Amino acid sequence: MWSPVRGISVRASRSAAGRCLLRAAFVCLPILIGSLAVAQGLQSKTDVQVTFRVATQRYTDHFSADEVRRIEQAVQQALVDALNRQVTFLSFTRDDQPSRLAVVLKYSDFAGTGAGARRDTIFRIEVSILGQVVTSNEDWLYKGWTQFYDVLSTPEIAATEIGLAFAKLPIDHLVGKGLSHIPLSPTAHLVWRKATQDNVGRVAAVVIPIPASQLCMDDGSRLALSSQFSGDFGQQPVETVVVPQGEFRPADPSLLPQDVGHLFGIPSRASPDDQPWAVLDSAAEDKVSVKGIFVREYKPIDTGCSPVIQPSNSGLTGGGQ
Amino acid sequence: MRIMRLLVCVLPLLLALPARGQLSAEEVIRRNSQGQAAAATAQVLAAKSQWKEAEAKLQEAERQCGTEAPTQPCRLLLTYSMAWVAQQQGDTDRARTYYQRVLKEAPSNGAALNNLALLEVAAGHGTTAEALWTRAIDGDPQHAGQWALQLGEYYSRNARYSDALRQYQVAANRLPDAETPRRRIVESYVRMPDGALNELATQAFAWEPLFPSTTRIAYELLVKRGFAEPSSDQILLRWISLISEHDRVTEATLAIVPEGWKTGPVGELRSYLKDPTAPGFQWGWWRQSPARISGTLELASATGKQLLRETRDATRTASCWESALNWVSTPDMLMDAHNSDAPNTGLSSFLDLTQNLASLYYHYPSLDPTGRKLDRIVRSLFESKGMYISRGDWEATQNYHTTLALIYADRGIWNPKSDTFYAAGAIFQLRAALDDANRRFHDPQQKFFQPLPELKEKLAEGYVQTNQSQRAAAQYLSAAAAYLDVDALDAAQKTLSKARELGSSPETTRQLTNILDTRQKLLRGTPVEVSPEKTPWLFQPAGPIDQEFLKRQTFKISVDSAISRAGDTESAQAQAIKAYQFATQQQVPLVGAGDLVRWRRLESQLRANTNTPDVRRHAPAFSEAKPSGKSLQLTIPGHSRAAQVELDPQLSKKVMLSSAPQQ
Numbered sequence: 001m002w003s004p005v006r007g008i009s010v011r012a013s014r015s016a017a018g019r020c021l022l023r024a025a026f027v028c029l030p031i032l033i034g035s036l037a038v039a040q041g042l043q044s045k046t047d048v049q050v051t052f053r054v055a056t057q058r059y060t061d062h063f064s065a066d067e068v069r070r071i072e073q074a075v076q077q078a079l080v081d082a083l084n085r086q087v088t089f090l091s092f093t094r095d096d097q098p099s100r101l102a103v104v105l106k107y108s109d110f111a112g113t114g115a116g117a118r119r120d121t122i123f124r125i126e127v128s129i130l131g132q133v134v135t136s137n138e139d140w141l142y143k144g145w146t147q148f149y150d151v152l153s154t155p156e157i158a159a160t161e162i163g164l165a166f167a168k169l170p171i172d173h174l175v176g177k178g179l180s181h182i183p184l185s186p187t188a189h190l191v192w193r194k195a196t197q198d199n200v201g202r203v204a205a206v207v208i209p210i211p212a213s214q215l216c217m218d219d220g221s222r223l224a225l226s227s228q229f230s231g232d233f234g235q236q237p238v239e240t241v242v243v244p245q246g247e248f249r250p251a252d253p254s255l256l257p258q259d260v261g262h263l264f265g266i267p268s269r270a271s272p273d274d275q276p277w278a279v280l281d282s283a284a285e286d287k288v289s290v291k292g293i294f295v296r297e298y299k300p301i302d303t304g305c306s307p308v309i310q311p312s313n314s315g316l317t318g319g320g321q
Numbered sequence: 322m323r324i325m326r327l328l329v330c331v332l333p334l335l336l337a338l339p340a341r342g343q344l345s346a347e348e349v350i351r352r353n354s355q356g357q358a359a360a361a362t363a364q365v366l367a368a369k370s371q372w373k374e375a376e377a378k379l380q381e382a383e384r385q386c387g388t389e390a391p392t393q394p395c396r397l398l399l400t401y402s403m404a405w406v407a408q409q410q411g412d413t414d415r416a417r418t419y420y421q422r423v424l425k426e427a428p429s430n431g432a433a434l435n436n437l438a439l440l441e442v443a444a445g446h447g448t449t450a451e452a453l454w455t456r457a458i459d460g461d462p463q464h465a466g467q468w469a470l471q472l473g474e475y476y477s478r479n480a481r482y483s484d485a486l487r488q489y490q491v492a493a494n495r496l497p498d499a500e501t502p503r504r505r506i507v508e509s510y511v512r513m514p515d516g517a518l519n520e521l522a523t524q525a526f527a528w529e530p531l532f533p534s535t536t537r538i539a540y541e542l543l544v545k546r547g548f549a550e551p552s553s554d555q556i557l558l559r560w561i562s563l564i565s566e567h568d569r570v571t572e573a574t575l576a577i578v579p580e581g582w583k584t585g586p587v588g589e590l591r592s593y594l595k596d597p598t599a600p601g602f603q604w605g606w607w608r609q610s611p612a613r614i615s616g617t618l619e620l621a622s623a624t625g626k627q628l629l630r631e632t633r634d635a636t637r638t639a640s641c642w643e644s645a646l647n648w649v650s651t652p653d654m655l656m657d658a659h660n661s662d663a664p665n666t667g668l669s670s671f672l673d674l675t676q677n678l679a680s681l682y683y684h685y686p687s688l689d690p691t692g693r694k695l696d697r698i699v700r701s702l703f704e705s706k707g708m709y710i711s712r713g714d715w716e717a718t719q720n721y722h723t724t725l726a727l728i729y730a731d732r733g734i735w736n737p738k739s740d741t742f743y744a745a746g747a748i749f750q751l752r753a754a755l756d757d758a759n760r761r762f763h764d765p766q767q768k769f770f771q772p773l774p775e776l777k778e779k780l781a782e783g784y785v786q787t788n789q790s791q792r793a794a795a796q797y798l799s800a801a802a803a804y805l806d807v808d809a810l811d812a813a814q815k816t817l818s819k820a821r822e823l824g825s826s827p828e829t830t831r832q833l834t835n836i837l838d839t840r841q842k843l844l845r846g847t848p849v850e851v852s853p854e855k856t857p858w859l860f861q862p863a864g865p866i867d868q869e870f871l872k873r874q875t876f877k878i879s880v881d882s883a884i885s886r887a888g889d890t891e892s893a894q895a896q897a898i899k900a901y902q903f904a905t906q907q908q909v910p911l912v913g914a915g916d917l918v919r920w921r922r923l924e925s926q927l928r929a930n931t932n933t934p935d936v937r938r939h940a941p942a943f944s945e946a947k948p949s950g951k952s953l954q955l956t957i958p959g960h961s962r963a964a965q966v967e968l969d970p971q972l973s974k975k976v977m978l979s980s981a982p983q984q
Contacts, residue, residue: 153808161914309432311402
């Protein structure tokens with residue numbers, strides 16, 4: 001959704017050295033926009049390599065090694081397509097990338113097995129970053145033991161059949177147990193607001209340098225801002241919850257032109273999320289550095305990411321919407 | 322629809338051309354295509370904030386469009402694009418002028434009405450915006466859901482939550498596959514602290530199968546608000562079941578429950594979750610109806626699996642499941658939980674628990690050294706099965722028979738031991754499971770075809786093990802036919818060989834061999850002409866090879882043949898049309914992913930040859946619910962009931978009207 005930032009006046013800070021006071025239409029409180037992140041330019045979504053491997057004896061016994069490879073390639077593509085359609089805050093590809101989602105079709109360990117040889121088949125998911133596994137999970141059930149006509153035939157049919165499981169991905173599970181470990185962005189702009197009474201800065205908003213229309217993130221989603229600040233005892237990490245708000249559209253778009261249209265969020269100051277924010281707020285603005293933004297919960301918009309309809313979807317092209 | 326509307330507008334103009342000095346049809350197409358390309362380029366430039374370049378591109382293209390009537394689509398698109406570019410730059414006045422120009426010529430263009438409405442909202446003209454969205458909803462019914470959603474957003478931003486809710490309801494009705502309007506409905510209720518929640522409760526029940534994530538949010542809102550209407554028990558029950566199915570119920574889950582709400586059942590849940598392995602745990606409230614017992618079984622099933630995964634402690638897991646099975650002390654306890662319109666999840670949980678516990682005993686013999694525990698499980702299965710048999714619930718009895726069959730087969734008990742019950746063997750249970758499946762196929766309410774080749778082959782194996790070679794031969798033939806149904810040709814060949822070795826009926830064996838050979842040839846790319854003369858074995862039902870089986874094989878062979886003739890366009894098209902007409906007229910059930918692939922290819926081939934656009938390309942491959950339009954039934958692994966593949970009405974009409982050209 002697009003929720004313009006309104007009712008504020010902002011003070012934008014491009015660097016510690018240069019700051020200028022800017023006023024927006026509805027004006028009330030002074031806000032300090034700290035460019036604490038390194039990059040300023042438009043950033044694209046994080047690319048994630050998707051791999052798929054078959055590790056069930058049922059398949060490896062039935063198909064030759066070459067056929068298994070063909071199944072894996074076809075399913076890998078089906079999975080990439082399904083993820084790109086349904087999980088739009090990351091960009092999924094088959095190509096090598098530092099972030100990787102590895103999905104393995106395997107029998108579950110003992111749990112959920114039927115008597116004898118028939119067993120539950122599951123999709124094991126594993127997320128790794130730069131070769132380091134950061135999380136893995138085996139809760140995504142593909143087929144329970146009660147299936148009795150899932151006979152294997154050709155590699156094409158087997159791949160299609162597995163692909164049917166991706167028609168509606170278990171997004172809450174995939175994000176919660178896997179993709180939430182991949183940074184949505186390594187950087188973010190913190191917008192600081194100066195409280196009138198004690199002149200102490202407080203984070204008012206977080207702008208992620210990716211167009212909101214690309215991320216398609218609806219209300220109910222939750223982000224985690226991972227940051228670090230120099231405290232009395234050295235560098236201290238802190239993770240805070242951010243509630244995405246849609247496109248960053250300050251009342252005066254000339255204020256931060258490079259950020260207009262990007263996703264922005266506000267600190268979740270509802271208990272218990274407010275405690276880490278209190279820690280961050282107590283730190284001086286120039287001592288905080290952003291380490292990354294992560295998606296903890298994802299609620300996609302499945303009716304079109306932007307309310308403004310683009311020409312290609314206007315129905316005037318002869319191609320329909 | 323839009324394309325059709327455009328064609329209706331443009332076609333007469335095209336047909337009237339070219340008269341003196343007027344544009345030729347080719348020229349009109351060329352200019353309209355140029356306009357589309359320019360609009361696309363402008364969109365890309367705008368994305369890079371290259372506004373001036375985008376505008377220049379559009380203006381140049383507009384000049385090239387010309388002013389003649391047939392190039393109206395080109396001009397409309399470019400004007401729309403200019404409006405959009407202006408809107409992106411925040412130039413409200415220019416954008417408004419352009420959109421109004423579009424709407425003068427295309428007054429019900431929903432996209433232009435929507436974008437203009439957004440502009441008016443930003444300019445503070447809410448009433449005007451409201452009227453524009455209302456016009457879009459009325460004038461562009463195909464996208465009314467989208468415009469209703471936007472109007473709902475407008476109302477919501479203005480704290481008019483009841484109005485917003487009404488629009489979100491329209492959007493949800495018009496967009497049956499979309500989760501967003503449903504999430505908005507829940508959010509609207511969140512913002513209306515005093516709103517009546519009855520309607521939300523009713524809707525949430527209906528959303529559960531398709532939108533579990535939003536349904537959970539809805540249930541949690543109802544729980545947090547201490548919903549006190551008669552359906553509140555159902556809310557608590559469904560909430561716990563939904564979490565058990567997709568996640569894990571913990572004591573923290575229950576933290577949202579307000580004090581004083583359902584204290585009895587919530588208190589019991591809290592006690593259970595403290596130690597799910599405690600033997601002899603007894604439910605009170607949760608024991609008072611079959612649906613509630615089902616909920617506890619689902620909870621125990623999920624909790625036990627999680628426990629085993631996390632701790633690998635088989636003893637505690639067995640204790641969790643044994644305790645849960647003890648809750649079902651009499652066979653009728655689960656009975657009313659089964660609503661015939663929905664799969665019996667309670668029974669599935671019960672059987673799942675039973676099977677898993679049997680499996681646990683099998684893998685950890687120390688848990689049941691004398692086998693008495695397993696005997697008790699089997700006895701309980703027999704007891705509860707009888708009730709479902711008397712009700713004629715063949716879906717339930719099929720699950721029971723299959724569970725028992727596997728327990729016996731895996732222990733090599735094909736026939737009952739001398740001192741046991743006549744049904745206490747794998748052969749009896751396998752036959753019963755196959756009979757149940759057959760009843761479900763012939764039940765006019767279900768017509769659910771299940772090939773079940775593995776069960777059929779297992780039964781044949783049972784006959785071999787018990788020296789009943791004649792029965793084994795016939796059963797292997799039946800398994801071979803089922804393997805042909807699921808496109809497992811290698812397995813079909815193997816079972817046919819086994820049947821032959823055991824002296825199976827020569828006629829049936831020959832007929833199945835002919836079908837298998839034909840299908841193997843097709844795999845190698847050799848097309849086949851399906852006719853009583855060329856493929857008589859597809860037209861002679863006899864013995865175990867019935868008309869229904871031959872219909873399914875005819876469909877597979879016809880489609881594979883049409884696809885293998887792709888180089889020979891005319892003959893391929895003729896066969897594709899025949900296959901399509903055959904499948905739809907005979908209502909051939911599609912079996913497995915193989916037939917789904919066939920159907921997609923068949924449609925794709927027919928679309929290409931009839932110039933029919935693929936309007937359903939983003940639609941799901943199949944649906945659980947019966948669609949409003951025509952459909953074919955689909956049996957797929959993982960689904961306990963038939964799914965439906967919706968036909969593309971446009972393609973269907975074209976194909977059904979066309980007669981297959983002579984080959």
